[in-house]
Amino acid sequence: xxxxxxxxxxxxxxxxxxxxxxxxxxxxxxxxxxxxxxxxxxxxxxxxxxxxxxxxxxxxxxxxxxxxxxxxxxxxxxxxxxxxxxxxxxxxxxxxxxxxxxxxxxxxxxxxxxxxxxxxxxxxxxxxxxxxxxxxxxxxxxxxxxxxxxxxxxxxxxxxxxxxxxxxxxxxxxxxxxxxxxxxxxxxxxxxxxxxxxxxxxxxxxxxxxxxxxxxxxxxxxxxxxxxxxxxxxxxxxxxxxxxxxxxxxxxxxxxxxxxxxxxxxxxxxxxxxxxxxxxxxxxxxxxxxxxxxxxxxxxxxxxxxxxxxxxxxxxxxxxxxxxxxxxxxxxxxxxxxxxxxx
Amino acid sequence: xxxxxxxxxxxxxxxxxxxxxxxxxxxxxxxxxxxxxxxxxxxxxxxxxxxxxxxxxxxxxxxxxxxxxxxxxxxxxxxxxxxxxxxxxxxxxxxxxxxxxxxxxxxxxxxxxxxxxxxxxxxxxxxxxxxxxxxxxxxxxxxxxxxxxxxxxxxxxxxxxxxxxxxxxxxxxxxxxxxxxxxxxxxxxxxxxxxxxxxxxxxxxxxxxxxxxxxxxxxxxxxxxxxxxxxxxxxxxxxxxxxxxxxxxxxxxxxxxxxxxxxxxxxxxxxxxxxxxxxxxxxxxxxxxxxxxxxxxxxxxxxxxxxxxxxxxxxxxxxxxxxxxxxxxxxxxxxxxxxxxxxxxxxxxxxxxxxxxxxxxxxxxxxxxxxxxxxxxxxxxxxxxxxxxxxxxxxxxxxxxxxxxxxxxxxxxxxxxxxxxxxxxxxxxxxxxxxxxxxxxxxxxxxxxxxxxxxxxxxxxxxxxxxxxxxxxxxxxxxxxxxxxxxxxxxxxxxxxxxxxxxxxxxxxxxxxxxxxxxxxxxxxxx
Ligand SMILES: [Zn+2]
Numbered sequence: 001x002x003x004x005x006x007x008x009x010x011x012x013x014x015x016x017x018x019x020x021x022x023x024x025x026x027x028x029x030x031x032x033x034x035x036x037x038x039x040x041x042x043x044x045x046x047x048x049x050x051x052x053x054x055x056x057x058x059x060x061x062x063x064x065x066x067x068x069x070x071x072x073x074x075x076x077x078x079x080x081x082x083x084x085x086x087x088x089x090x091x092x093x094x095x096x097x098x099x100x101x102x103x104x105x106x107x108x109x110x111x112x113x114x115x116x117x118x119x120x121x122x123x124x125x126x127x128x129x130x131x132x133x134x135x136x137x138x139x140x141x142x143x144x145x146x147x148x149x150x151x152x153x154x155x156x157x158x159x160x161x162x163x164x165x166x167x168x169x170x171x172x173x174x175x176x177x178x179x180x181x182x183x184x185x186x187x188x189x190x191x192x193x194x195x196x197x198x199x200x201x202x203x204x205x206x207x208x209x210x211x212x213x214x215x216x217x218x219x220x221x222x223x224x225x226x227x228x229x230x231x232x233x234x235x236x237x238x239x240x241x242x243x244x245x246x247x248x249x250x251x252x253x254x255x256x257x258x259x260x261x262x263x264x265x266x267x268x269x270x271x272x273x274x275x276x277x278x279x280x281x282x283x284x285x286x287x288x289x290x291x292x293x294x295x296x297x298x299x300x301x302x303x304x305x306x307x308x309x310x311x312x313x314x315x316x317x318x319x320x321x322x323x324x325x326x327x328x329x330x331x332x333x334x335x336x337x338x339x340x341x342x343x
Numbered sequence: 344x345x346x347x348x349x350x351x352x353x354x355x356x357x358x359x360x361x362x363x364x365x366x367x368x369x370x371x372x373x374x375x376x377x378x379x380x381x382x383x384x385x386x387x388x389x390x391x392x393x394x395x396x397x398x399x400x401x402x403x404x405x406x407x408x409x410x411x412x413x414x415x416x417x418x419x420x421x422x423x424x425x426x427x428x429x430x431x432x433x434x435x436x437x438x439x440x441x442x443x444x445x446x447x448x449x450x451x452x453x454x455x456x457x458x459x460x461x462x463x464x465x466x467x468x469x470x471x472x473x474x475x476x477x478x479x480x481x482x483x484x485x486x487x488x489x490x491x492x493x494x495x496x497x498x499x500x501x502x503x504x505x506x507x508x509x510x511x512x513x514x515x516x517x518x519x520x521x522x523x524x525x526x527x528x529x530x531x532x533x534x535x536x537x538x539x540x541x542x543x544x545x546x547x548x549x550x551x552x553x554x555x556x557x558x559x560x561x562x563x564x565x566x567x568x569x570x571x572x573x574x575x576x577x578x579x580x581x582x583x584x585x586x587x588x589x590x591x592x593x594x595x596x597x598x599x600x601x602x603x604x605x606x607x608x609x610x611x612x613x614x615x616x617x618x619x620x621x622x623x624x625x626x627x628x629x630x631x632x633x634x635x636x637x638x639x640x641x642x643x644x645x646x647x648x649x650x651x652x653x654x655x656x657x658x659x660x661x662x663x664x665x666x667x668x669x670x671x672x673x674x675x676x677x678x679x680x681x682x683x684x685x686x687x688x689x690x691x692x693x694x695x696x697x698x699x700x701x702x703x704x705x706x707x708x709x710x711x712x713x714x715x716x717x718x719x720x721x722x723x724x725x726x727x728x729x730x731x732x733x734x735x736x737x738x739x740x741x742x743x744x745x746x747x748x749x750x751x752x753x754x755x756x757x758x759x760x761x762x763x764x765x766x767x768x769x770x771x772x773x774x775x776x777x778x779x780x781x782x783x784x785x786x787x788x789x790x791x792x793x794x795x796x797x798x799x800x801x802x803x804x805x806x807x808x809x810x811x812x813x814x815x816x817x818x819x820x821x822x823x824x825x826x827x828x829x830x831x832x833x834x835x836x837x838x839x840x841x842x843x844x845x846x847x848x849x850x851x852x853x854x855x856x857x858x859x860x861x862x863x864x865x866x867x868x869x870x
Contacts, residue, residue, distance in 0.1 A: 139418045140410050141431040261355055261427060261479075265492070270357050301767075305417045313411065322805060326767075 005081075005101050006108070006132070008297075008321045013108060013132070015099060018081035021045075022097055022108050025324040032083060034110025035094035036061060036175055039326045049076065051085050053093030053121075056204050057175065072121065088112040089123030090277050091176030092205050098126055106130040107291060111325075113276065114283040115147060118183050119209050120176075125290035132297045133287065134325065136278040137256050138306035144256070144280045150273055151184040157252065157271060158189050162228045167249040171235040171269065174201045176277050178232050179211055181254060185230065187212050193226055195233040195242075238268070256280070288316070300325035346374060347382065347444045348477040351491060363493065367501030376528040377445035383531070384523045386498040388594060390484070391448070391522075394455040395462050397425060397486060403463050407470060408432040420814060421760070426482035430475050437474035448523070451484060506532055511546075511734050519543030520587075520595060544578045544589040545615065545661050545669060548733040550724060550741035557705050557725060557744060567673065567728055568700045568708055570720035571743050572656050573631055573830060574621035575638070579603065579655055581610045582665070588620075599638055600653050606693050613665030614683070617732075618657035618697065628719045630832035632842055657684070658697040658724075661732060669732035673740075676732070715746050721829060722746045748827035748845075749869050751861045752852055755822040756782055758804040759815050761789065769804040769816065770797050774826055774846075776839070778863040782820055785839040785866060786828065791848035800851075823855040824848045831869045839863055841870065 007014045012024025012031075020030040027044030034040050034050075036057035041048070043062055050058060052069035059067055070076060072095075076083040080102075085095035090111040099106045107128040116122040154170070161168045172178040178198045185192055192214050194202065199216035215221070217231065226246055237243050238251065256276030257263040264272035278301075279287060288296060288310065296318040298307045303320035310318035353366040371379055384390070405415035410432065422428040442450075454462055466485075470478055483491070499517060503510040513532070520542040521531060560566060576591040586604045588597045597604070600620065622629025622637070633651045640647065660680040661669050668676060677699075684696045700723070702708040712723050722745035730740035753774035761770035771789040775782035792800065803822060810817040827849040834842035840863075 139421055140408060140414060141418045141422055141428060143431070143434070259431065260422060262423065264355070265358070268358055270359070272356075302417075302421070305414065309411075309414060 005099060005104055006106055006130075008323070013323070015081060017101055018078040018083070020078060020083075022099075023110060023325070030078075032085075032097055033058065034088065034097060034108070035091055037091070037111065039324065040110055051093050051095045053208050054095070055093075056207065057093055057201070060201070060204055061175075086126055087121035087124050089114065089116065089120050092120050092179065092209055094120060094176075096124075096126060098128070104129055106132065107293075108132040109134055109287075111136070111278055112287070113279045114286060115144070117147065117180050117277070119179050119205070119211070123287075125287065128291050128293050130295040130297070131288060131291045131293040132299060133284065134278065134300050135284055135298045135303060135306040136301035137276060137280050138284055138298070138302040140281045142256060142259055142276075142280040143282060144274065144276060147184070147275065150254075150275050154181070154184075154252070154254070154273055155186045155189060157250075157273075158185070158230055161250050162190060165228060165248065167227055167246050168230040169243065169246070169249050169251045170230065170232050171238060171251065171253045172198075172232055174198045174234055177254060177275075178202065179205050179209065180275075180277070181232060182211050182214065183209075185212070189230075191215060191226075191229040193217050193221070193229055193231045195231070195237060197234050198232050235267075285314075288314070297321050299323045344442060344444050344447050344477060344481065346370065347378065348473075348480040350382075351480045351483075352476040354491060354493060360497065363497060364501045364504065367493070367498060368504040371502050371505035375443055375445070377523075378443055380523045380526070380528040380531065381445050381448050383498065383502065383517065383528075385484070386493055387495050387517060389522055391452050392455065394451050394485060395466070399459065399462070400425065400429065400466075400482075400485065403466055404429045404433055404470070407467055408434070417814075425486050426479055429470070429482045430479035433470050433478060435471045435473050435478060437477065438472040445523070447481065447484065502532070508532070514546045514734060515543065518546065518589075541582050541585070542580065542587045542595070544580060544587070545667070545732075546734045547576065547578065547591050547617070548741060550743040551738050553725070553742040553744040557708060557742070560705075560725065560742070563702065563705055563708070565728055566725050567677070568702060568711070568726070569658055569697045569724045570700070570715060570718055571722040571724045571745065572619040572621060572628075572697065573721045574619040574634055574656070577618060577620045577655060578661070579606070579616040579618070579657075580662075581607060581612060581614045583612065596638070599640075599643060601643060602648065602652060603655065603693060609688055609691065611664070611683070611686070613662060615660070615662035616655065616657045616680075616694070617659035617661055618655045618694075620653050620655050622651045623654050623692070624651075631830065631844060632832050632834060654693050654695055656695050656697045659732065672729050672731065673726050674728045712744060712746060745829075748829055748849075749831065749843075750825050750827045750849055751776070751866055752823050752855060752859070753785065753826050754782055754820045754857045754860045755800070755818060755824060756784065756820055757815050757817055758800075768797055768801040770801070772800075772824075772848075774824065775820070776861055776863045776866055777858075778839075783839050783863055785837070785841065785863070786826060786843050786846040788824075788826060788846045788848050791827075792851065796851055820857050823852040823857060823860050825850050825852055831866070833870065839866070841866060 004016060007016060011021060011026035011028055013022040020032055021028045022032050023034055023040045024031050025042055029046045031045040032049050036054050041058045046066060048058060048065055048067040049070060052071060055067050055069040059065060070085055072086060073084055082100040084098045086098055088094040088096045088110055090113055094110060096110060097108045105128040107126045111134050112123050114123050158168045170181055172181055174197045179202055182192060194214045194216050196216060199214060202211060202214060223245060251269045252271035252273060253267055253269040254273040254275040256278060258272030258274045294317055296310050296316050298320045300323055307318040307320045310316040350366060350370045354363050357363060401415055402412060405412045418432060419425060419428040454465060473481060499514045500510055503513045578589040580587040584607060586597060586607050587595060588600055588603055590596045622633040629651055637651055637653060660676050663679050700711050702711060715722050722743060725742040725744060727740045733740055753776050755772050756775045757773035758769040759771040761768055773784055774786050775784045804816055804818050807819040808816045809819055826846050828843035828846045830844040832842050833840060
């Protein structure tokens with residue numbers, strides 16, 4: 001039986017009985033939005049419905065939009081279709097969207113991870129018949145270590161750099177990863193400085209998440225004051241004139257791709273920390289099992305490989321659909337006008 | 344092996360050459376001598392033969408990771424490196440291990456002759472005792488090519504620092520025909536036996552590419568020029584009645600070119616020649632493909648010897664009458680070389696002298712370069728008359744001035760995902776040219792575009808896929824790219840009937856429609 005509840009269209013994932021879209025990639029009337037990354041919350045919809053925490057985030061990113069906040073688990077019924085938002089654990093304010101109609105239940109994950117990162121409301125398994133899942137890291141080469149171990153490495157790295165008289169530069173996208181790092185850096189080692197784009201986003205998240213103090217770098221910040229401390233900057237500042245001013249420094253990137261040796265070298269960073277806001281391979285499989293679903297639709301990432309595994313090894317009705325979500329690629333390639341905020 | 348794995352991890356964790364040298368020289372100062380010797384061997388292409396074939400490795404690793412083989416293969420395709428894939432998919436609890444690198448290497452050499460069941464048991468047990476980097480380093484010892492971003496030159500520099508020796512002298516000692524089984528660390532690094540000296544080549548001097556016109560080189564009379572031959576750079580040694588041929592990769596290739604051993608009947612003893620190994624086809628030169636056939640075969644058949652005979656186009660003399668003459672000027676070495684070639688019997692066809700190209704001004708030289716392709720070369724070499732023979736890639740005395748690449752406009756027809764970080768993007772492309780109304784594949788390329796362009800093409804591929812064959816996607820033939828390549832040769836293995844060398848994307852021709860792309864006949868006109 002082919003479900004008519006959710007359909008993949010040219011504009012996005014569409015729910016015909018309710019007339020709404022989930023994370024659409026073309027302008028629509030009513031959009032239910034999982035989270036604030038640019039490939040999930042795009043510009044041009046007439047109305048945005050999203051979790052309360054994500055509302056200020058997309059308003060900051062998209063400017064003057066018509067956005068309505070909703071609480072975790074709150075019912076939103078449109079034409080007899082019951083929608084509700086539930087934590088996805090991906091970044092602060094990120095949701096999975098549950099859709100129920102005549103007893104049929106689907107869950108759309110947006111992006112998610114299972115580990116509690118300390119700043120996002122942790123992921124929650126939802127029972128459903130159909131599960132629409134991302135699989136950015138959907139091959140068995142990805143197995144994350146517990147984040148405590150990774151943060152121990154990051155703090156040790158910072159300590160060593162400081163002892164060598166160098167400034168530590170951590171590249172992280174401005175929404176989510178930057179604040180996750182911030183939360184777990186050890187402020188006893190030194191001061192944490194931020195690039196303007198990161199400071200602005202952090203400021204918004206501070207209204208509902210507790211985060212250590214940061215100092216925004218401005219053109220008046222004396223170079224000598226920063227020496228030996230740590231800077232969190234967007235990846236796009238790598239190699240920029242802005243960054244060169246803080247020489248001598250050492251760079252690092254924190255991302256799931258850092259599990260690949262080639263990725264670190266291509267990115268030309270001195271150090272790669274494997275830290276992702278997406279589920280790893282065991283996480284994806286666990287999530288599928290906990291939903292108890294019979295059907296899975298893989299939306300972005302290694303969709304063909306992941307759905308084939310679910311079909312052949314787990315006996316599920318799984319398939320890949322092409323969408324315009326980009327997972328980590330979009331997050332890492334966020335454009336930052338580094339100079340307007342700083343100069 | 345823990346310290347070796349840690350070394351690999353440290354080397355991997357920095358892009359700074361200075362730091363790499365520091366880590367390596369610390370390792371060379373502290374590791375066991377036998378481990379140091381093996382490390383030198385591994386970093387200078389002296390890995391022992393592969394003990395287990397890679398098909399078995401893949402099967403056993405996927406079994407140990409409890410995943411189906413197809414999923415292992417897909418992961419391997421995405422990761423791009425077998426040892427790395429194995430290190431990533433196999434779980435394992437690191438154990439405090441005390442087995443050193445050289446013991447592991449001895450185990451691996453012994454592994455080669457064990458029955459398959461025992462090989463499997465050994466590997467399964469060993470893999471599980473490692474952490475990620477140990478498993479990676481260990482598996483690298485088993486699989487092909489130990490490429491970890493450390494050149495032999497860098498390794499030599501680190502070793503020179505750790506052992507307080509001159510880098511050039513050490514580089515020379517490390518060459519030649521040794522393995523960790525035939526020497527010790529002490530003998531290799533500190534002493535210099537007669538036997539070791541006999542087959543040892545000199546480090547090759549490498550040329551830099553000339554970016555602009557040669558005017559910047561100053562007075563043209565200070566320089567000499569030759570054609571740049573498109574063969575295999577080689578060093579031919581004749582000492583104590585024995586011929587040795589070394590390739591630029593510092594590999595002994597004498598057995599690939601047995602006809603060159605015929606030189607022993609008329610070369611004077613104590614001679615080392617530098618030049619280019621080329622295939623002779625009647626009065627013309629064979630293509631690089633013909634040469635590759637000679638290298639690719641385990642044994643060189645009589646037929647192959649007759650069809651693709653080689654000779655050496657020589658251009659430098661490094662040793663004369665048993666003496667190292669690299670310190671003498673280019674001019675002097677050249678005149679000794681000419682003298683040597685004059686002494687050879689007229690009918691010999693194993694050595695030829697790379698002719699000097701006379702020129703009085705840089706304009707004249709530029710005109711010579713324009714004719715380089717007709718002379719079956721890929722450009723010019725410009726050498727300082729006064730310079731001694733350098734070591735490695737010392738800038739300034741030898742320049743290569745290649746002819747501009749050939750280019751053709753082709754249509755993108757298939758795409759595959761890239762490796763590693765690019766694995767989310769379609770960056771490996773196949774290109775086709777028109778032939779009687781149909782598109783015929785002629786080249787693959789994966790470099791030359793900016794990241795932004797790759798992302799744009801990726802989006803195009805995802806939206807315009809017309810068919811899928813495993814990892815390969817067929818796309819609507821719409822995008823046109825200017826493809827550059829270095830050379831072209833007829834080929835029966837390619838559907839198009841030609842093979843091109845070093846194809847890459849020069850630029851995206853957004854101004855061209857697919858029907859405006861070139862034809863296969865346009866390409867064949869370059870032949
Ligand atoms: Zn996201």
